[in-house]
Amino acid sequence: MNRASGNGDLFDNYLDPKRPHAGAFDEMFAADSTVRSAYRRLYDSLSPSKPADLATRAEALDRALVDQGITFSLSGQERPFPLDLIPRVITAGEWAKLERGIVQRVRGLEAFLADIYGDQQIIRDGVLPRRLITSCAHFHRQAAGVSPPNGVRIHVSGVDLVRDEDGTFRVLEDNLRSPSGVSYVMENRRTMARVFPDLFAKHRVRAVGDYAVHLLRALRAAAAPNVADPTVVVLTPGVHNSAYFEHSLLARLMGVELVEGRDLFCRDNVIYLRTTEGERQVDVIYRRIDDEYLDPVQFRPDSVLGVAGVINAARAGNVVIANAVGNGVGDDKLVYTYLPEILKYYLDEAPLLPNVDTYRCWLREERQYVFDHADELVIKPVEGSGGYGIVFGPDASAKELAAIRRRVRANPRGWIAQPLVQLSTVPTKVGQRLKPRHVDLRPFAVNDGKSVFVLPGGLTRVAVPEGSLVVNSSQGGGSKDTWVLAARSSTVDPELSGQRLGTPQEESAPERGPELTSAQQQQQQQQ
Amino acid sequence: MTTTPEAVRQSRTGTMDPVSWRVRVVHTTGYRYEAPVVQSYNEARLTPRSDRRQNLVVARLETTPATRSYRYTDYWGTEVTSFDLHAPHTELKIVASSVVETTEHVQPIDDASWADLRGDGIADRYGELLEPTRYAPRNKELISIARKLRTGRRPMEAVLAVSEWVHDQLTYHQGTTGVHSSAIDAWQAREGVCQDYAHLTLAMLRSIGIPARYVSGYLHTKPDGAIGETVRGESHAWIEAWTGGWWGFDPTNDIEIGQRHVWVAIGRDYGDVSPLKGTYSGGAASAIEVSVDMTRLA
Numbered sequence: 001m002n003r004a005s006g007n008g009d010l011f012d013n014y015l016d017p018k019r020p021h022a023g024a025f026d027e028m029f030a031a032d033s034t035v036r037s038a039y040r041r042l043y044d045s046l047s048p049s050k051p052a053d054l055a056t057r058a059e060a061l062d063r064a065l066v067d068q069g070i071t072f073s074l075s076g077q078e079r080p081f082p083l084d085l086i087p088r089v090i091t092a093g094e095w096a097k098l099e100r101g102i103v104q105r106v107r108g109l110e111a112f113l114a115d116i117y118g119d120q121q122i123i124r125d126g127v128l129p130r131r132l133i134t135s136c137a138h139f140h141r142q143a144a145g146v147s148p149p150n151g152v153r154i155h156v157s158g159v160d161l162v163r164d165e166d167g168t169f170r171v172l173e174d175n176l177r178s179p180s181g182v183s184y185v186m187e188n189r190r191t192m193a194r195v196f197p198d199l200f201a202k203h204r205v206r207a208v209g210d211y212a213v214h215l216l217r218a219l220r221a222a223a224a225p226n227v228a229d230p231t232v233v234v235l236t237p238g239v240h241n242s243a244y245f246e247h248s249l250l251a252r253l254m255g256v257e258l259v260e261g262r263d264l265f266c267r268d269n270v271i272y273l274r275t276t277e278g279e280r281q282v283d284v285i286y287r288r289i290d291d292e293y294l295d296p297v298q299f300r301p302d303s304v305l306g307v308a309g310v311i312n313a314a315r316a317g318n319v320v321i322a323n324a325v326g327n328g329v330g331d332d333k334l335v336y337t338y339l340p341e342i343l344k345y346y347l348d349e350a351p352l353l354p355n356v357d358t359y360r361c362w363l364r365e366e367r368q369y370v371f372d373h374a375d376e377l378v379i380k381p382v383e384g385s386g387g388y389g390i391v392f393g394p395d396a397s398a399k400e401l402a403a404i405r406r407r408v409r410a411n412p413r414g415w416i417a418q419p420l421v422q423l424s425t426v427p428t429k430v431g432q433r434l435k436p437r438h439v440d441l442r443p444f445a446v447n448d449g450k451s452v453f454v455l456p457g458g459l460t461r462v463a464v465p466e467g468s469l470v471v472n473s474s475q476g477g478g479s480k481d482t483w484v485l486a487a488r489s490s491t492v493d494p495e496l497s498g499q500r501l502g503t504p505q506e507e508s509a510p511e512r513g514p515e516l517t518s519a520q521q522q523q524q525q526q527q
Numbered sequence: 528m529t530t531t532p533e534a535v536r537q538s539r540t541g542t543m544d545p546v547s548w549r550v551r552v553v554h555t556t557g558y559r560y561e562a563p564v565v566q567s568y569n570e571a572r573l574t575p576r577s578d579r580r581q582n583l584v585v586a587r588l589e590t591t592p593a594t595r596s597y598r599y600t601d602y603w604g605t606e607v608t609s610f611d612l613h614a615p616h617t618e619l620k621i622v623a624s625s626v627v628e629t630t631e632h633v634q635p636i637d638d639a640s641w642a643d644l645r646g647d648g649i650a651d652r653y654g655e656l657l658e659p660t661r662y663a664p665r666n667k668e669l670i671s672i673a674r675k676l677r678t679g680r681r682p683m684e685a686v687l688a689v690s691e692w693v694h695d696q697l698t699y700h701q702g703t704t705g706v707h708s709s710a711i712d713a714w715q716a717r718e719g720v721c722q723d724y725a726h727l728t729l730a731m732l733r734s735i736g737i738p739a740r741y742v743s744g745y746l747h748t749k750p751d752g753a754i755g756e757t758v759r760g761e762s763h764a765w766i767e768a769w770t771g772g773w774w775g776f777d778p779t780n781d782i783e784i785g786q787r788h789v790w791v792a793i794g795r796d797y798g799d800v801s802p803l804k805g806t807y808s809g810g811a812a813s814a815i816e817v818s819v820d821m822t823r824l825a
Contacts, residue, residue: 131654141602141799265566267613268595296806297568297609308568308806312609315599 010434020467024422025167038089051432064191082478085429088460092487101353102159103452106445109330111346113153127345135413138328142298146315149224150449153324161441163424170356176327178288181459182444183246188481204486204494206456212253218448222320223283230283232256237289237305247288266309269316284320291325333382361408361415370417374401377417438463440471456484546631548786549825552745553624555818562810563615569805572792573623574606586625605792632783637683638771644736653738662796663710663730673731682770689731690778724779725764738769743800744790752823760821
């Protein structure tokens with residue numbers, strides 16, 4: 001029965017050998033159509049269903065999504081961000097590996113950013129070319145010499161992972177600025193729990209609802225140590241931003257103010273929040289505004305979204321900006337190719353998660369390779385996100401390839417190229433059947449300075465059109481609930497376990513700033 | 528001044544070259560606003576630095592209305608004073624004063640060949656000083672002129688040739704170009720001020736692979752300045768080029784950098800070193816006073 005075939009069932013002709021990118025790794029079915037262990041229970045639950053059941057569930061899901069008001073801006077137009085019925089499942093073993101790899105990356109990149117905005121020892125030692133940094137558009141000289149109190153610059157990161165043809169997870173890119181999408185992780189889970197309580201009863205799915213607890217802990221830990229009870233705010237560009245829903249959700253879950261630039265002001269390098277009871281000093285700003293708009297004194301003078309003077313306030317140590325200004329030099333797509341060197345230099349470790357093989361157009365030989373093989377490669381601008389500007393060599397006409405060669409030649413630093421990775425596929429509802437669709441994964445990591453917490457799961461994005469490998473939500477993709485299964489021996493509470501059912505948000509001990517222990521209170525002994 | 532020239536002289540007796548100058552610089556900037564201004568955030572890059580050629584004795588920066596200032600050193604090594612004003616005000620005056628000891632002419636350095644400059648090491652080390660910038664952009668015509676000037680010359684000689692060419696091409700004239708004009712604007716107008724001379728020189732030097740940087744500072748206007756005489760100085764700009772080592776040249780006056788030059792900041796172009804920048808809300812500003820008084824003290 002564990003087969004991707006059979007008559008009239010949901011998986012009818014699922015592994016069609018004639019499907020596009022048939023070489024891709026399917027996460028539910030092995031090449032011989034047997035069900036992989038991670039998905040066995042899910043398969044057993046789903047396979048008796050009839051297409052009509054699927055339609056009923058889909059309707060319930062759509063209603064739930066509309067009720068919750070989850071939308072995403074596609075080319076400026078708000079529309080629902082479709083959540084697929086079928087969850088994506090990651091086993092405890094697979095997750096443990098991913099978690100270690102992500103933590104390693106965050107630690108390495110933290111050390112890298114501290115160095116780049118400090119003494120630049122990695123350049124002095126000749127490990128990285130200086131020009132790699134000085135030519136990076138997101139290397140912000142304005143942030144040189146700003147050192148946050150607890151050393152953390154990457155409070156929140158999102159590491160985009162793909163699974164190649166062999167099923168190996170590879171890092172496609174790092175996001176160290178304002179990675180968005182975690183609200184979909186939480187909301188997708190909430191929706192799925194409403195629509196499929198039976199599935200959760202059969203799986204030990206690790207909970208994602210406590211993300212805001214971890215985020216608040218990290219933000220409070222980021223404040224200067226002299227602040228006993230730090231004031232944290234979430235700074236949003238405003239309701240017109242495509243991720244405003246996420247900003248408001250996080251502020252609400254953390255129980256902190258959601259503010260816009262005009263609600264804050266700086267005086268003598270201290271940031272204050274205007275409240276009905278007067279001014280209140282702000283210690284930590286979780287900002288979801290791009291660097292260029294954050295401080296009109298240092299960046300775009302015409303920006304009205306930010307707070308004038310906030311960068312010097314951070315330099316003076318009176319406020320912490322999370323994530324730090326200038327983190328973009330760490331997620332530059334060209335710097336990414338040097339990550340093995342970066343991890344080796346700071347941690348003396350080899351990467352636990354491999355990169356996708358990447359050709360650097362700014363190196364002569366690699367550029368020549370890209371020109372010779374342009375029709376096989378994916379050519380990407382170093383700048384830019386959301387899938388804009390990418391050229392898929394195999395789909396491009398000769399004219400398009402000539403155009404991209406010209407653009408690369410004019411600005412070699414601005415382009416990289418990668419082989420076409422046939423992203424792994426997961427069953428996805430298409431019409432009345434389940435079909436393989438390509439996915440990626442963006443787990444979220446929160447660094448509180450002592451440890452890096454990786455939210456078990458992450459945002460799985462689906463390329464809905466058949467054969468499409470572009471999973472970006474700004475290109476009209478959908479998403480899936482991502483289930484990380486708890487290890488059999490683990491004691492963590494699975495989703496929807498017992499008493500938590502029906503409670504909106506799990507209770508957490510109120511956060512406190514660092515307190516003096518009795519040992520610290522003693523006078524230092526004279527030697 | 529908190530430190531008298533005599534006190535300075537006593538503490539420094541015998542340590543300076545006899546042909547060095549001690550210069551006092553008082554740079555006053557005044558703004559008047561049409562309507563009261565609040566929330567004014569400013570950064571001043573007005574404090575001279577010390578290096579092998581120049582020694583900063585004392586510096587201070589005062590504002591009226593008075594402010595609580597914050598100092599830091601930026602990416603380029605420039606001393607920055609930041610201050611903000613919140614009480615409504617219709618005038619703002621900033622006085623930066625300093626005493627600086629400067630030495631004799633800087634000699635051109637001739638330690639690098641074109642092959643040295645083309646090597647990966649230099650292109651990497653000074654990459655950001657070889658790229659075009661907003662004020663010193665790439666221009667085909669200028670590149671071909673710079674290439675002609677390079678022919679048959681060593682890099683050091685090319686720096687002098689380009690500076691001389693810029694000096695000959697432009698007529699010093701205030702008012703044609705503004706603070707936001709680029710090298711190309713000035714060249715097309717064939718007119719400009721020191722800022723434009725420097726940007727045009729930078730654009731051409733970088734186009735032929737010579738690392739070059741913008742220097743902002745002051746110029747004492749009298750080559751034979753008498754001790755104790757206060758002259759109207761200038762807020763000035765010139766360039767430094769790397770030809771085996773950094774050395775400066777003043778394309779505006781086609782002269783070497785000497786005792787009369789006091790440097791404050793270096794960067795890729797004016798944007799990195801602008802002496803005063805800031806934002807405020809309120810009425811339009813007009814500069815009512817900009818003066819640089821320079822006195823040779825010794």
